[in-house]
Amino acid sequence: MQEVFDNYLNFLRAEQNASENTVRIYNDDLMGNYARGVENGFFQFLRQKGIRSLRDVNRDNLREYVAWLMEHDIEKRSIARKLSAIRSFYRYLVREDMVESAPLNLSRGRGKRMDSFSLKLDKRIPEFLTLEEMNKLLEAPDLTKPLGLRDKAFLELLYASGLRVSELVSLDIYNINFEMREIRVIGKGSKERVTLMGVPALEALQKYLSDGRPRLNGKRRTSALFLNSDGGRLTARSVQRILANLGLKAGIQKSVHPHMLRHTFATHLLNGGADLRVVQELLGHADLSSTQVYTHVTKEQAKKIYLSSHPMAKEDNHTSGQPVVNP
Numbered sequence: 001m002q003e004v005f006d007n008y009l010n011f012l013r014a015e016q017n018a019s020e021n022t023v024r025i026y027n028d029d030l031m032g033n034y035a036r037g038v039e040n041g042f043f044q045f046l047r048q049k050g051i052r053s054l055r056d057v058n059r060d061n062l063r064e065y066v067a068w069l070m071e072h073d074i075e076k077r078s079i080a081r082k083l084s085a086i087r088s089f090y091r092y093l094v095r096e097d098m099v100e101s102a103p104l105n106l107s108r109g110r111g112k113r114m115d116s117f118s119l120k121l122d123k124r125i126p127e128f129l130t131l132e133e134m135n136k137l138l139e140a141p142d143l144t145k146p147l148g149l150r151d152k153a154f155l156e157l158l159y160a161s162g163l164r165v166s167e168l169v170s171l172d173i174y175n176i177n178f179e180m181r182e183i184r185v186i187g188k189g190s191k192e193r194v195t196l197m198g199v200p201a202l203e204a205l206q207k208y209l210s211d212g213r214p215r216l217n218g219k220r221r222t223s224a225l226f227l228n229s230d231g232g233r234l235t236a237r238s239v240q241r242i243l244a245n246l247g248l249k250a251g252i253q254k255s256v257h258p259h260m261l262r263h264t265f266a267t268h269l270l271n272g273g274a275d276l277r278v279v280q281e282l283l284g285h286a287d288l289s290s291t292q293v294y295t296h297v298t299k300e301q302a303k304k305i306y307l308s309s310h311p312m313a314k315e316d317n318h319t320s321g322q323p324v325v326n327p
Contacts, residue, residue, distance in 0.1 A: 001043065001054065005031065008092050017190050021166055021236070029085040040069060042086055054093060057103050062086070126263035126293060127254065134159060134264060136250040147229060149212030151242055153204040154226055154234075157183075158258065160201035162265035162283050164188075165236045165258035172223040173209070178202065187284040195282050266294040 009027060012018040018026075032041020045065050051057060062083075069079050083104070090102035129137065138155055142148035154168060167185045175184045181202055183195050197205075216227040224233035239258055247256030254260070262283070269279050280291040 004098065008089055011092055019166060019188060026085045029082040030089060040072060040074060042082060055099050059103050062103050127260055128263040128267040129260060131268065133252050136252060137246060137256065140246040140250040146212035146215040149208040150226060151246065153208035154239065156201035156204040157197060158261040159265055160197040161195040162262050163195065164262065165239050169226060169234050169236050169239060171225040173225050174223060176205065191284065193284045270294055
């Protein structure tokens with residue numbers, strides 16, 4: 001089973017163009033993560049049930065697995081993701097003639113038969129930072145130190161461009177067009193796109209490149225844009241840790257993480273009147289439905305729009321002699 005699974009992961013990398021982050025998630029969902037928490041990987045469950053062959057897995061086993069996950073308070077989204085990983089794995093097994101059929105429907109997309117294991121997920125509004133919170137976060141780095149200059153630069157860049165953390169740490173210096181304020185990004189599925197940045201991000205990057213990066217780089221030769229204290233390329237895990245610490249330093253009562261800044265970027269753009277399809281392009285979403293999750297507005301913005309748009313809610317109606325309709 002281990003050899004088959006290793007071949008599957010290589011298939012994801014080579015033929016599906018899956019990122020290392022996607023491969024890691026699929027590995028954790030199927031093989032299980034032994035480093036933390038309850039062993040809730042699919043293969044771990046099969047081992048507990050004494051099922052030694054992938055050919056012996058049936059729909060009842062999957063029903064038991066889903067029920068077992070729910071009993072352990074695993075979120076619906078996590079369960080749905082694990083089922084997606086199982087579906088992908090069995091699609092590979094069927095393709096390689098290792099099993100004759102799969103224990104669940106392999107079809108996806110509109111018009112396809114719904115699988116009985118499909119879960120109705122609760123809609124989750126992405127958590128984002130208010131403008132005030134974002135400004136506090138941007139002020140948190142210590143600009144007297146090279147690491148602080150670096151942190152300020154990638155904070156400004158994440159907020160200005162909506163980059164994924166994997167895209168951020170993969171940036172090389174030559175990916176930045178300083179004159180046009182453009183960033184060439186290699187996103188999911190190795191798709192290339194160009195995203196933008198404003199003057200604050202540009203200035204923070206230039207300050208980091210002139211005063212911070214040379215002191216981190218030393219005599220090393222590397223094209224990586226963001227470096228760690230040893231002069232190597234900054235990792236996604238390090239960015240997550242740094243953001244969490246900066247959030248605490250700024251006194252923000254939320255758990256700050258890289259994707260929250262991506263949520264903040266999209267939310268602030270849409271609240272400012274940006275077109276949904278423009279935001280889709282900047283985020284690198286293949287499907288507009290992925291961007292539509294950001295069409296929520298804050299209560300403050302909703303009130304502002306209401307007061308400025310509804311004919312009977314405009315404040316100047318009270319002084320212009322126009323009738324006011326009471327609810």
